[in-house]
Amino acid sequence: MSEERAAVLDRVGLDRLFEVLVEDGYRVVGPTVRDEAIVLEELDSAAWLPAGWGVDTAPGRYRLRRREDAAVFGHSAGPQSWKKYLHPARRQLWSTGDDGEFRSVADEPRRYAFFGVRGCDLASIAVLGRVLGDGGHPDGAFARRCRGLFVVAANCTEPGEVCFCASMGTGPEAGPGYDLSLTERIDGAGHRFLVEIGSAEGARILARVGCRDAAEEEISSARAEVAAAAGRMRRTMPDGLPALMRGSYDSPVWAAVASRCLTCANCTMVCPTCFCTTTEDVTDLTGEHAERWQHWASCFELDFSYLHGGSVRTSGASRYRQWMTHKLGTWHDQFGGSGCVGCGRCIAWCPAGIDITEEAAKLAGERP
Ligand code: SF4
Ligand code: SF4
Incomplete structure (x- = not known):
């Protein structure tokens, strides 16, 4: 987690963060419920986030379930990943017409904000970056889609049954590579999000949202809850x-x-x-x-x-x-x-x- 000043947003503040990203021209992609699953889609407001939905997973099994609270990030990975936006499943490369001329098909410029990226998925974006974005022949379409990407990470406090990010060193704490990271807390003190800043762009956006500084105890208890999530993962990979x-x-x-x-x-x-x-x-x-x-x-x-x-x-x-x-x-x-x-x-x-x-x-x- 960032050593910068941490802040706290309430649920209304989270809605405002979403609004600010949209106002700033970002195409905001986040989790939402569709077809009995939590999928990733371009959303126009935080009202589409999967509030109160969790998932039960097991080998060969994925089921939505209603939670007893209104957590928006209380679910583990769904069938889709952010790769869908950075390296799409299908894309046209070129076409020719009756004039015989080749026309390359340029992607329309996109400035994405990914909202609620888990540690494992943030690491996967970095992996794709090394595969497609680095080296002597980078994939131009991938590089263009990554340009200006804003990442709101979500530290995980509720690992799913099939998760093993702690064993791979990619979670449950997200980072590096986020602009803002959120840790969702719901208890007697209410529904709120500890926000940590990972970039100057993250600080610029957060300054427009309006939030209060986090107390030391709020920071340490949020970190303890994320650390405890690592201990609840039952799957691990062997060493070496x-x-x-x-x-x-x-x-x-x-x-x-x-x-x-x-x-x-x-x-x-x-x-x-x-x-x-x-x-x-x-x-x-x-x-x-x-x-x-x-x-x-x-x-x-x-x-x-x-x-x-x-x-x-x-x-x-x-x-x-x-x-x-x-x-x-x-x-x-x-x-x-x-x-x-x-x-x-x-x-x-x-x-x-x-x-x-x-x-x-x-x-x-x-x-x-
Ligand atoms: S998901 Fe992969 S491992 Fe499972 S049956 Fe299909 S190909 Fe085999
Ligand atoms: S657990 Fe590993 S291999 Fe399986 S989908 Fe996730 S990143 Fe891919």
């Missing part, structure tokens, strides 16, 4: 994951997990750091108009490893091994850190209830 993955190529665990895995790719679609894409060219019936589209791809698809007349990874075992070995092992070699931030989405949204922490424990010999 890159070496474990390097030494596990011939493990019988891959065949065992493949006997359950449907190779449906859900885990890669919900993962906030999976970044692979493919392209697709389409023409209309006259043949005078063509378009190229980019869309998310998955290493669980058979044609993902198609080379010169055949796929390299034809079995489910080889595809699951590829996904997990890259995520937890070779990602370190490529991008200098883990590809997993411990959000637990792949566990909740796997229709077979496959749990990446359990499979890692089996590889480490910690479980049969």
Whole structure:
């Protein structure tokens, strides 16, 4: 957490923070309830936040539940991540008309404010930044969407059943990389948010909101509650994951997990750091108009490893091994850190209830 002065907002103050971001020209994206889940959408007011909603998660399970209070951040990760806005699932790259000219399709400029970003998800944005934004050939569309991004982080005090961010060092406390961070508190003293400032832009926005300084006791008790959340996470990853993955190529665990895995790719679609894409060219019936589209791809698809007349990874075992070995092992070699931030989405949204922490424990010999 920031060492800067901390402030306190009440629930009306939170609404005002949202309003100030909208007035300032930000397109504010936050969690809201739709289709029996908490999803991320562009919102025009804080009234759309999921007040009073929580979620129950388990391997292969995600259910909304009513809370007994009106907490707006009292839920763990939903099926979507902020990747949806920074690295969209589908986007047009270019088109040609009957004049034969190629026209690149430019994204309209966006100035996003992400409202309620968990520690794990803030870390996932940094992971995507290292993959897509750094290096000799950065993805221009990703870089443009990140430009001017304002992040309101939400420190987590209620981890979900499938969360393991503490084990990956990404939460439950958010940071670094936020402009403002919030810790939601509801008790006899009321519904309020401890606000910490992470950037000059965060300080500028907060100055327009109106809030009071936090007392020392309010800061220490909020921090203690976030720290206590780490102790309530039941899932962990084994130590030494890159070496474990390097030494596990011939493990019988891959065949065992493949006997359950449907190779449906859900885990890669919900993962906030999976970044692979493919392209697709389409023409209309006259043949005078063509378009190229980019869309998310998955290493669980058979044609993902198609080379010169055949796929390299034809079995489910080889595809699951590829996904997990890259995520937890070779990602370190490529991008200098883990590809997993411990959000637990792949566990909740796997229709077979496959749990990446359990499979890692089996590889480490910690479980049969
Ligand atoms: S691990 Fe689960 S979510 Fe991933 S491809 Fe297999 S069945 Fe689908
Ligand atoms: S691998 Fe699973 S737990 Fe790790 S970041 Fe991806 S979805 Fe989250």
